[in-house]
Amino acid sequence: MTVSVLVPSSLTREAEDKREATRKLGYVARAATIFRADRLVVYPDGEGERGRFDGGFVETVLRYAATPPYLRNEAWGMRDELEYAGILPPLRAMSQTGSESDGSGSSRQGIVTEVGPEGRVRVNCGLQHPISLNVPPKMEVEEGERVTVRISSRRPVRAKLEDVPLPGLSIERTDLQAALGREDAGVRIAASRFGAELTVGRLETLAGRRERDGMTVAFGAPERGLPDILGMDEDTVDALSRWDGDDGDGVEPTADPGFDLWLNTVPDQGSEVVRTEEALFASLAPLSLRE
Structure with a gap:
């Protein structure tokens, strides 16, 4: 809907x-x-x-x-x-849209700051530092591109890229x-x-x-x-x-x-x-x- x-x-x-x-x-x-x-x-x-x-x-x-x-x-x-x-x-969008969710299990926007070797990228998604993530199969990303990051844990940080539309x-x-x-x-x-x-x-x-x-x-x-x-x-x-x-x-x-x-x-x-x-x-x- x-x-x-x-x-x-x-x-x-x-x-x-x-x-x-x-x-x-x-x-x-x-x-x-x-x-x-x-x-x-x-x-x-x-x-x-x-x-x-x-x-x-x-x-x-x-x-x-x-x-x-x-x-x-x-x-x-x-x-x-x-x-x-x-x-x-x-x-101040609610966590259902993800734009300002800080909890575990939330989706949020990130920006690819660096494309590295072996299918890994660094992403700024509002955490203390950019994080290194694997790119899902068949997903292509470029530096500066916005992506969806699913955060399952903040301490320690556990997150993954998702090939889905941006939240928010x-x-x-x-x-x-x-x-x-x-x-x-x-x-x-x-x-x-x-x-x-x-x-x-x-x-x-x-x-x-x-x-x-x-x-x-x-x-x-x-x-x-x-x-x-x-x-x-x-x-x-x-x-x-x-x-x-x-x-x-x-x-x-x-x-x-x-x-x-x-x-x-x-x-x-x-x-x-x-x-x-x-x-x-x-x-x-x-x-x-x-x-």
């Missing part, structure tokens, strides 16, 4: 400066981590981007935020996009339709104030589908919601939110880029504008509830 969160490259379009843009991205990463998202995807919205805070900036800051603190200096060094990285709130929140950059078309996308939800209102009854149905198939939730940008980004008018979104797949009410889903449901997760919002980072918290909290 995979949970994916999709945000546009125009996410920081209203930020007055780099510091504010960085702060905003920090809360987006926090929301994704708190609600155990596996994947945070940045999809392109070139028309909505403003100035220097484009998709490259958004992706870099999010990737840095998702990097375990013990690897940040070695993995990133000095970069202009990270000038205000110090204000990013710590993610994954940051990706791809187009919206590709993200929605993944086999593990699960139920695909568009968060929009023009969608169907989230109710207790609808939430019960969604909870069962999420636990069985996983979930992908897409968000828009400040002053530029998903309908604007996709070039859809409000009437089309309203019709899509009412389409039930049986009686033809509304419009056919071909007018939609691939969502199963357009959902208003703040149905009686008291503010004229709900910021994207606020929408993530407001949406992922109820959608994470179990049956």
